[in-house]
Every structure is written in structure tokens, then in C-alpha cells.
Amino acid sequence: MSRITAIASNTLLELVRQKVFYFMLLFAAIAIGVAFVASGMPFAEQFQVLKDAALGATSIFSFLLVTLATAMILPKEIEDRTLYTVLAKPVSRLEYLLGKLLGVYLLLFVAMLLMSVLFFVALFAREQLVIAATLKDYGPGPDGEAAVAAVKAAAFNWNLVPAILIIFTKSAVCAALTLMLSSFATSWIFTVMISVVIYIIGHVQPIAREAWLAQSGVNPSSVMKLFLGFTSLVFPDFQLFNIVDEIVVGNAVPGWMFGQVFALGLGYVFIYTLVGYIFFSNREL
Amino acid sequence: MKARVLGIAIILVFGAVRLPFEVRLEKEQRALHYHGAKLDLGMRQRLSQMGFVAALSGFRAVVATVLHIEAYTSWQRVEWGRLKLTYDTICALEPRNMQSWDMAAWHMAYNASVAARENKEQPRLALRLKAEREYFKLGEDFLLRGIENNPDHALLFERLATIYRDKFKDHEKASRYYEEAARRPDAMQYVHRFAVYELAKVPGREREAYERLKALYEKGEEERLPTLLRSLGELEEKLDVPKARRLYSPPPQKP
Amino acid sequence: MSEPAISIQHVTKVFPIPFKRERVVAVDDLSLTVEPGQVYGLLGPNGSGKSTTMKIVLGLVTPTAGKTEIFGCDSTRVASREQVGFLPENPYFYKFLTGFETLQFFGKLCGLRAKKRDERARELLALVGLEGAADRRIGGYSKGMLQRIGLAQALVQEPRLLVLDEPTAGVDPAGSREIRDLILGFKARGITVLLCSHLLEQVQEICDRVGILHRGKLISEGRLTDLISIENQTELILENASPELLAEIAATTAASGARLVGQRKPQQNLERYFLDVTGGNQ
Ligand SMILES: Nc1ncnc2c1ncn2[C@@H]1O[C@H](COP(=O)(O)OP(=O)(O)OP(=O)(O)O)[C@@H](O)[C@H]1O
Ligand SMILES: [Mg+2]
Numbered sequence: 001m002s003r004i005t006a007i008a009s010n011t012l013l014e015l016v017r018q019k020v021f022y023f024m025l026l027f028a029a030i031a032i033g034v035a036f037v038a039s040g041m042p043f044a045e046q047f048q049v050l051k052d053a054a055l056g057a058t059s060i061f062s063f064l065l066v067t068l069a070t071a072m073i074l075p076k077e078i079e080d081r082t083l084y085t086v087l088a089k090p091v092s093r094l095e096y097l098l099g100k101l102l103g104v105y106l107l108l109f110v111a112m113l114l115m116s117v118l119f120f121v122a123l124f125a126r127e128q129l130v131i132a133a134t135l136k137d138y139g140p141g142p143d144g145e146a147a148v149a150a151v152k153a154a155a156f157n158w159n160l161v162p163a164i165l166i167i168f169t170k171s172a173v174c175a176a177l178t179l180m181l182s183s184f185a186t187s188w189i190f191t192v193m194i195s196v197v198i199y200i201i202g203h204v205q206p207i208a209r210e211a212w213l214a215q216s217g218v219n220p221s222s223v224m225k226l227f228l229g230f231t232s233l234v235f236p237d238f239q240l241f242n243i244v245d246e247i248v249v250g251n252a253v254p255g256w257m258f259g260q261v262f263a264l265g266l267g268y269v270f271i272y273t274l275v276g277y278i279f280f281s282n283r284e285l
Numbered sequence: 286m287k288a289r290v291l292g293i294a295i296i297l298v299f300g301a302v303r304l305p306f307e308v309r310l311e312k313e314q315r316a317l318h319y320h321g322a323k324l325d326l327g328m329r330q331r332l333s334q335m336g337f338v339a340a341l342s343g344f345r346a347v348v349a350t351v352l353h354i355e356a357y358t359s360w361q362r363v364e365w366g367r368l369k370l371t372y373d374t375i376c377a378l379e380p381r382n383m384q385s386w387d388m389a390a391w392h393m394a395y396n397a398s399v400a401a402r403e404n405k406e407q408p409r410l411a412l413r414l415k416a417e418r419e420y421f422k423l424g425e426d427f428l429l430r431g432i433e434n435n436p437d438h439a440l441l442f443e444r445l446a447t448i449y450r451d452k453f454k455d456h457e458k459a460s461r462y463y464e465e466a467a468r469r470p471d472a473m474q475y476v477h478r479f480a481v482y483e484l485a486k487v488p489g490r491e492r493e494a495y496e497r498l499k500a501l502y503e504k505g506e507e508e509r510l511p512t513l514l515r516s517l518g519e520l521e522e523k524l525d526v527p528k529a530r531r532l533y534s535p536p537p538q539k540p
Numbered sequence: 541m542s543e544p545a546i547s548i549q550h551v552t553k554v555f556p557i558p559f560k561r562e563r564v565v566a567v568d569d570l571s572l573t574v575e576p577g578q579v580y581g582l583l584g585p586n587g588s589g590k591s592t593t594m595k596i597v598l599g600l601v602t603p604t605a606g607k608t609e610i611f612g613c614d615s616t617r618v619a620s621r622e623q624v625g626f627l628p629e630n631p632y633f634y635k636f637l638t639g640f641e642t643l644q645f646f647g648k649l650c651g652l653r654a655k656k657r658d659e660r661a662r663e664l665l666a667l668v669g670l671e672g673a674a675d676r677r678i679g680g681y682s683k684g685m686l687q688r689i690g691l692a693q694a695l696v697q698e699p700r701l702l703v704l705d706e707p708t709a710g711v712d713p714a715g716s717r718e719i720r721d722l723i724l725g726f727k728a729r730g731i732t733v734l735l736c737s738h739l740l741e742q743v744q745e746i747c748d749r750v751g752i753l754h755r756g757k758l759i760s761e762g763r764l765t766d767l768i769s770i771e772n773q774t775e776l777i778l779e780n781a782s783p784e785l786l787a788e789i790a791a792t793t794a795a796s797g798a799r800l801v802g803q804r805k806p807q808q809n810l811e812r813y814f815l816d817v818t819g820g821n822q
Binding site for chain 1: 292
């Protein structure tokens, strides 16, 4: 275990020293820009746009960050031959792989924490501005209080925290997927490309699955059916993680639903890591 | 070689194992009215290629944000036609975002309609009123579509009822939709009363409305709000309820 | 304690060449044993399979056939690497770490406790003469400095066996001598060393035993002194011999039917022998 954490913290340190976190500036710029553009809109819509933009950007950034960072690891270590020195120590390939994955997760965690803090600060700041303006419009009294309550209800919502956790889970699945791909790929460009393609297909996979399950019985030997079945079994279903969209618009997502999606994500991470390990342990270095 | 076969086999077996779980999860999510967006051909025509791919790959919120900003610009420039088209796309992208349906309907029924009625370029009043009414209809249309996608929430029912009440002056429909709103768990406390107030204005249903107002009145102090009392009084007047059995006593006239 | 430090049994490694039908036989039915406490030199021209053999011993490369053991523990097992320090050829480390952090990291991988790790890192940096560069990033190290930090890294868990792939490549002559002295120091402490090098004088100075690889095959192996001695000749090394004595010896030699081949200051060169057995450096 200490070996895994040693590799994980080393991986995080590498990414930090490569100044990966500078992308946060971009995120901050987006958050501020959107807050600025949205400032003229009615308050409910204003908060909506801010949430949409912030969580959307968090999704994109965490996906890109995780996919690029993970795809680089193995090719870079093999090319620099740093892998040899590490594996020449009493470190198993499984420990190595888990350490790397954990390192990426640490990175993801820190990045998402930073983005969330930025997002909540921006949301809070706008909320305070809107509340101040509302109080000025209404003056003291029950009407003003009701209006402020309405503003508060539209702004921060505790449900946003599970939304961020779900984005984390989805990105974690993407990281494990990318690591699995890079355990047999020969270049990181290939890994990134396949990863992105799978990501996109993962969002339309439920359509293929539905079609596949619907046409059972009809013309069972058709090539189409084979294709649909293959798609349904091989590709992940990323649409199930889109309960984030529900949360963003302010709908409560029941805890059991959240739990199931989380468990599903864990299952994906486990399987992809396992398969990645099988490929990697048989790989010629 | 063996490792590859083993790896692929594990992925396929995992696919088969998760299949029933995912199908069930999807059903459960549908039961909660998730996954409303249909990324169909119509959507493809409205979005750019980039936008479509982005929407397809789970970055729907990002595309929607851009569109929200576009809609806001159209409003600032009072381009109602473009505003409507943009909201069509936004709502199709995020059908579960009631805010968008609400905003779209509000722009149509309250902003665009007023602008149409006061259109300086159209001298004939009849045509201006016709245009105004068309915008009412567009607002209604947005809300009806919104309700289809969000039947589990009160907000859009209430908004639609309000448009029927204030714009179309159709008290029967208004009453019906307030009624619907009142049935949802997240309804505002006042909508059930609004349903009855509107019913009271429907010719021929005064008796029914009166009974329901009475029932509310009897529920206790928290229902006996000024508007309810006034409405009750009006009905008692209209229905000629004997003075002795009247619940509403008009405030003493100041000399 | 009688088990060999390294045992290589009938190891063959074949690399397929992608997209071609050809294959490269990097190691061909190689068997050899390194006894504990020995310094073993693996020699051979470029591409003869030295590095490949070392990687197989460390479990980094899976042999196509045969097996290797370290202190009786199969190389495919992680535990076999507990007693080994490895210096790869042209070592590279994480560029973003400083020298000190690098040693800390490898110490962690070997399970050293925090306090011990610190001490050990300082000690090793002093040993390889890098105290001055301890807090500089590895990315800025010269080739010789990399070689030194590589050696330090190999020593981090005080292993009983060292596998060094060209330990002096790129190191300046003075540094090269320092490394030689270090290895002699390990030998004195009973640490087994397997090394390969193209600097034959050095190999000659420090190795007890050498093996020569050619195209993946072990073509010669044995105690260094045995290999480089010329069987039918005897070298007499005399001190303070007068010219008269030498003339007398020459006469006696001729009388007994033997032949005095030459007379010079003593010198032997491994290089000649090496070139002989490998048929030149093709
Ligand atoms: N990963 C690999 N894939 C394909 N061929 C390889 C691989 N590694 C080594 N070889 C081949 O195996 C042979 C032996 O290589 P190796 O590196 O062991 O030689 P070496 O004795 O260390 O040479 P040098 O003195 O140059 O370091 C070479 O022909 C090399 O091309
Ligand atoms: Mg070599």
C-alpha cells in the first residue's frame, strides 16, 4: 500500500510541477465571464446559466484533464525508461498501475475541488449582489424576505454537491478506461483518440441497446443485430451519469439513484483496471 | 495473445452482467422523467455540427449556456422571432429545465405580446391585437410542451393557468390548470385557492365554486384570507344566499 | 547461503519485429551462475544481449524460454527484487524531482521508513559525490550525474546484489575511477555485483569472473585470471634482476628446450583476448 501511495503522490507531484493547474485560470475566466454576461438576466435564469456553465466546464475540464494526463503516463514512462527503475524495485505491475491511477484521481480531486470552490464563490458573490438589490427594491418586511428566500432557493442548492460527485465518478471511469487503453496502445495520440470516441459512443450507447433489445426475435441472424449487440456490450453507458443535468436544473435526485450510479461507476473502474492490469502485465516493456 | 482474449472476454462478460442493471436504471430514471432530450434530426438542423456533437457527448449544459446568452441578446435587441427559435432549441436541449420553458413563455406572452400591441409600425388596431394574441398562443404552446416534459412539478401548470387567467381571460382553463398545479407536491400554498377563485368566475359553476369556498372557509383561520372572503361574499350575493346563512359579512361602511 | 546470487538457466529471448516476419534472437540458450560475493563482468559487442539478459534477471523482460533466479527466488516474483539494486543503461529519472527527492521516492518504494529514508538519501548523495546537486532538479543533471544518481538509487535499500548496466558510461575519468573504487568497496563488504561495460581495463581491475556474450550466446566464461593467462607460457616477474642473471636464465631456458618469448615490463591486456574471442568488433 505504501508503494501505491508513493507512486500516486509522485504522479500528482509530476502533474503539479508540469503546471497542469494553470488551466484553472481558464476555468476562472469562464466563470467570471459567464457571471458577467449573465448579470443582466432575471435572477433565476442568471443562476441557471451560471450553474450550467460552471458544471459544464467542470465536466469538460475534468474529462480532458483526466484523459490527457492518463494517456501520457505509460508512453512517457516507457520512453523515458523511468518505468524500468521503478519496476526494478520490489514493485509489482499491479501496484504500479494502481499507483498511477490513484495519482490521477488525486489530481482530479484537487482540480475539481478548486473548480467547485471557484464556482461556489462566484455563485455566492452573485447571490449576495442579487439579494442586496432585492432588499433595496422591496425594503424591509415580509415581501422582501419572501423575495430573498426565492433568490436563495434559485442560487445555491445542496444538491450541487452530489452533482459534482457524479462528475467525479464519470471522470474516474474515463481515467480507468484511458489507462486500460494505454496499457496496450503504442502512442498516446491513439489512446486519446480512442478514448474520446468511446466517450462519445458511450452517450449514444443506450440507443443501440434499446434497438438491440427491441428487435429480439426479428431476423436474429442479421449483421445489424450483431453490431448493435456488440455496441451494447462493449461500450459503457455514459448517459446514466447525466443525472447531473437533473441536478443542475434544481431537481432533487433521490439518494438511492445517486447510490446506484455511483456503484455503477465503481464497477466500471474495477473492470477497466482489471483488464488494464491483464494487458499491462503481459506487455513487453 | 492470451491476455488480449482474456481482456476482451472480461469486457464482454461485464457488458452482459451490467446490461440488466443498466436497463433497469434507465427505466427508473425515465420514471423520474429524466432523459427528456431527444437528439433528433430537428435538433441537428437547429444546432451547428459542433454544437450537435457537444450536445451528444454530454456537454449539453455548455451548449445551452451559449444559447441562453444568445437568447438574452435577442431579447435586448427585441428580435422576437429569433428569441423564439433560440428558446425552441434551448428547451429541446434541456427539456427538464423548467426555468427555460417558463422564461420562453414569459417572453412570448408578456414581453413580445405587449411589444406587438404597441407596434408603432402597424396602424390598424385589429391587426395589432391579432398579433398580440398570437404571442399569447406561443407562450401557451411553450408551457404545454414544458408540462409534457415536467408533469411532476407544479410550476409550469401554475404559469399556464396564470396566462389563461390574465391573458386569455379563460377562467375555466385557468381554474383547471391551477387545480392540476395544486395536485403536485411542490405546489405553492395559494394555488388551490386560486383554482377556486377562477372557478367562481366561470358562468354557471358558481354553485360548485361556492361549495368549495365554503369548505375551505370551514377548514380554519389559515384559509380565511381577504380575497377568499371577498370572493365568498360575491358569490353569496350572486347566488342570493339568505342573509342569515351567509359566512361573509361585509366590513361596516364608513359613513 | 550456498545458493547462487544469480542463476540463469537456459534462457532464450526472441523479440518479434513488428510488421515483419523476422525475429531477433537477443539471448540464445544462456546459462550462467554468479556466486555470492563475486563481481561478475558481462562483456560483449553492441547488441549482443547484455542489457536484455540483465532485464530478464530483474523480471523486466519475460524470457521466451528458460528461467532465472535471484538468491533462489524466481525473477518473475516481486519478492526477488527486494535484494537487488539495478542501474539501467542510460538511466533516466523523473525530471521534475530533485536528486534528494529521487532517492526518497525510491526509498519509499523499497519500504524504508521516513527517518531512515532521509538519512539514507543524504548518505548516498555523499557517497556518489552529489551533495552539491542534491536540491537541483534531475532534468538539469549531466549524463555523468545521472549515472551517479542511478548508482545511488540502486543502493538505496542496501541490497545484497547489484546489477549495473554500464555503470561508468558517460562519467569522466576521475569519476570513473571513483565508481571503480566504490564497486571494490562493495566487493569488500560482500555485495555481489553483476556488471557490464565496454571499458575492459576496468573490468579487468575489478571483476573476479567474466562471461563474454556474442549474438546472444555465451562464448566464453570463467575466472578472469584463468581466461587471460596464456596456457603454454609462464611469466616470471623479477625484481632487481641484474643483466647477468637474465642472460643466465635465457641460457638455461634454451638449454632445456624451452623458448624465451620475450622480455619486457609486465603488462597484460584483456582487450586483446576480448577481440580474439569475438573476432573483432563487427
Ligand atoms: N524491446 C526490444 N524489441 C526488439 N528488439 C530488442 C529489444 N530490446 C533489445 N532488442 C534487440 O536485442 C538485441 C540485444 O540488445 P541488448 O540491448 O541486450 O544489447 P547490449 O548487449 O546491451 O548492447 P549495448 O552494448 O549496445 O548496450 C539487439 O539486437 C536489440 O536490437
Ligand atoms: Mg546494453
